[in-house]
Amino acid sequence: PAKPVIFSGMQPSSDSLHLGNYIGALSQWTKMQEDFDAFFCVVNLHAITVPQDPKELAERTRTTAAQYIAAGIDPAKSTLFVQSQVPAHAELAWVLNTLTGFGEASRMTQFKDKSQRSGADSASVGLFTYPILMAADILLYQAHAVPVGEDQRQHVELTRDLATRFNSRFGDTFVVPEAQIQKGTAKIYDLQDPTSKMSKSAESEAGLIKVLDPANVTKKKIMRAVTDDDASIRFDREAKPGVSNLLTIYSVLTGQSMQSLEDEFAGRGYGDLKKSLAEVVEETFAPVRTRTEELLSDRAELDRLLTTAADRANEVAARTLDRVYTAIGL
Ligand code: ADP
Numbered sequence: 001p002a003k004p005v006i007f008s009g010m011q012p013s014s015d016s017l018h019l020g021n022y023i024g025a026l027s028q029w030t031k032m033q034e035d036f037d038a039f040f041c042v043v044n045l046h047a048i049t050v051p052q053d054p055k056e057l058a059e060r061t062r063t064t065a066a067q068y069i070a071a072g073i074d075p076a077k078s079t080l081f082v083q084s085q086v087p088a089h090a091e092l093a094w095v096l097n098t099l100t101g102f103g104e105a106s107r108m109t110q111f112k113d114k115s116q117r118s119g120a121d122s123a124s125v126g127l128f129t130y131p132i133l134m135a136a137d138i139l140l141y142q143a144h145a146v147p148v149g150e151d152q153r154q155h156v157e158l159t160r161d162l163a164t165r166f167n168s169r170f171g172d173t174f175v176v177p178e179a180q181i182q183k184g185t186a187k188i189y190d191l192q193d194p195t196s197k198m199s200k201s202a203e204s205e206a207g208l209i210k211v212l213d214p215a216n217v218t219k220k221k222i223m224r225a226v227t228d229d230d231a232s233i234r235f236d237r238e239a240k241p242g243v244s245n246l247l248t249i250y251s252v253l254t255g256q257s258m259q260s261l262e263d264e265f266a267g268r269g270y271g272d273l274k275k276s277l278a279e280v281v282e283e284t285f286a287p288v289r290t291r292t293e294e295l296l297s298d299r300a301e302l303d304r305l306l307t308t309a310a311d312r313a314n315e316v317a318a319r320t321l322d323r324v325y326t327a328i329g330l
């Protein structure tokens with residue numbers, strides 16, 4: 001029997017993935033690709049909903065794809081492709097635009113958040129209709145599940161509503177997908193501000209561990225991580241957020257339990273914990289960095305991998321779009 005389909009996307013909006021992306025998204029996807037027919041999309045059409053530098057966008061699209069492959073997304077098992085190479089995304093998005101109520105679109109909280117940053121009047125209409133393009137991304141592949149973070153729940157709900165609406169108006173066409181929100185997936189916090197999540201949008205990069213940073217940069221950031229005055233190494237999210245964050249990262253990357261880490265570091269100082277953690281992070285990221293550099297140094301090969309994936313995506317997407325056009329009389 002065919003495997004169930006998952007779809008997930010990542011924006012090429014940063015020069016490097018960070019530790020939160022690696023633990024919260026990428027390492028999960030790597031596991032899932034065994035059991036699902038997985039479509040992972042570098043969503044560059046979403047990236048242009050806010051101002052971009054063209055050269056940088058092209059560069060980041062490649063770098064993002066390379067990092068995903070380097071971290072374990074296997075192009076032979078998963079379809080890892082670039083959104084703009086599959087025209088059906090924009091075509092289906094237009095159709096779904098015509099089925100979405102203006103009020104319905106206005107209720108999307110991410111637009112409210114993101115447009116506040118630029119001022120609602122200078123935000124683009126593309127940013128406003130972003131969730132409709134995301135619905136098209138998902139529905140084109142007849143995805144059963146969409147592994148995303150909690151912040152994307154509302155967009156997947158809209159996707160479900162649009163699929164259901166289309167199916168009841170024009171006949172059964174789309175699989176109605178479920179959001180697969182990873183419970184129990186560790187949330188990683190900023191090293192300098194361990195009560196807010198590690199994020200590329202943080203104001204300073206001092207607390208942000210980037211996959212592609214050289215080892216000495218990462219080590220310095222870890223050694224300077226905020227801890228506390230109570231010199232004991234134990235997990236206590238409320239009372240000891242900084243130390244708990246370091247322990248979480250350690251535990252997730254090594255697979256060692258919290259208890260065994262507390263035992264191992266009993267009676268030792270924060271400096272020891274940080275030094276060890278820097279080594280663990282380096283062991284994890286060094287091969288990813290090396291492989292990313294290899295992939296980026298052979299652009300022809302990387303582009304070939306992406307083109308092959310886009311061919312497969314185009315095949316599946318065109319089939320869905322054809323059914324959609326026929327159903328609505330286009
Ligand atoms: P950012 O918050 O840096 O903008 P994105 O929103 O692009 O990151 O998130 C991409 C993926 O990485 C999502 O699946 C998200 O849930 C996951 N992710 C991002 N930051 C973290 C974090 N600090 N801890 C765990 N997972 C995270």
Ligand code: NA
Nearest residue numbers: 151199200201
């Ligand atoms: Na984000």
